[in-house]
Amino acid sequence: MSANKEADGGWKTFVWNSEKREFLGRTGSSWFKILLFYLIFYGCLAGIFIGTIQALLLTLSNYTPTYQDRVAPPGLSHTPRSEKSEIAFNMNDPVTYDKYIKSMTSFLEKYDENVQVDAGKFDDCPDKPSAPIKRGDLETDKTMRRACRFSRSLLGVCSGETDPSFGFKEGKPCLIVKLNRIVNYIPRPIQDNATLSPAVQARQKPNLIPLHCTNKREGEEGLVGDIKYYGFEGGFPLQYYPYYGKLVHPQYLQPLVAIHFTNLTMKTDVRIECHVYGDNIDTSEKDRYQGRFDVKITISL
Known part of the structure; x- marks a missing residue:
């Protein structure tokens, strides 16, 4: 009975440790830093992707197919x-x-x-x-x-x-x-x-x-x-x-x-x-x- 309480207490402590003020093993400051890192990281990836697509679109014409030589007429x-x-x-x-x-x-x-x-x-x-x-x-x-x-x-x-x-x-x-x-x-x-x-x-x-x-x-x-x-x-x-x-x-x-x-x-x-x-x-x-x-x-x- 006491073992179950300890196990239950360990799980609850991992979710929220009131003594260290940690949520899922991280403090509020730690969560802010890691979320900011991933926000910047994925923002840069999205920027690179959008920039690449825009650069490609600048080389394409709305009137003449760029790679028409690949069509077998x-x-x-x-x-x-x-x-x-x-x-x-x-x-x-x-x-x-x-x-x-x-x-x-x-x-x-x-x-x-x-x-x-x-x-x-x-x-x-x-x-x-x-x-x-x-x-x-x-x-x-x-x-x-x-x-x-x-x-x-x-x-x-x-x-x-x-x-x-x-x-x-x-x-x-x-x-x-x-x-x-x-x-x-x-x-x-x-x-x-x-x-x-x-x-x-x-x-x-x-x-x-x-x-x-x-x-x-x-x-x-x-x-x-x-x-x-x-x-x-x-x-x-x-x-x-x-x-x-x-x-x-x-x-x-x-x-x-x-x-x-x-x-x-x-x-x-x-x-x-x-x-x-x-x-x-x-x-x-x-x-x-x-x-x-x-x-x-x-x-x-």
Whole structure:
């Protein structure tokens, strides 16, 4: 019984020693010194951290990415997007392809002509592929840039204007393809086309980055059938480049290419691969959207 009292008394004494006026083994003066030390210590660490971040921010531009050379330009993407790059639908059941129609309709809304009427924001650029239109240097000129108009009517039957189902209702689906935006990037047409297939060579035009789609797996040419291309001669015209970033070029419209599959084989998984060709456009096995993409389309009845 006495041992418990002594133990209890020892614990209470450690918390508060009335004789030495110590709390948890330290006097008030000792607590003040150690708290002041840690306050100064962590204050200095916070100051160093904030100073380092501020110094780093001074080297960054709000308009031009500092380390843009680490980006592998450019990505090629398509609408509608789908899980695992698979588009499957029943042409006789609108519910199965309604999500694809909604995705394409939403994407093309900013390409409506009534959105591009402001002459202070948009230009009428050449209606044929032409040289890049440079609108000043971002380092010295931070004024707003105007963008080239791009009417969705250029996409023909894939514009959604004459066929709101974008071909899905007839089992002849469309895909809308774009090059992803990279600030100050200008694609360069291929100069030496000796390594390109005859089909790609036939699609080459001056001031145009051609897009070409074909079967991904060998021996399946007949499954893909005929593909029609809409837009600027089925490629990306250079007059829409460069892009100057969302701060000074917020209304920028990327040029689009529509691909229309007119006679895909039904009830079969058809794997299609699309490439864009340029001197400064590479592909990578590690990135399925770098300069290319592939998609599997399955149409049931």
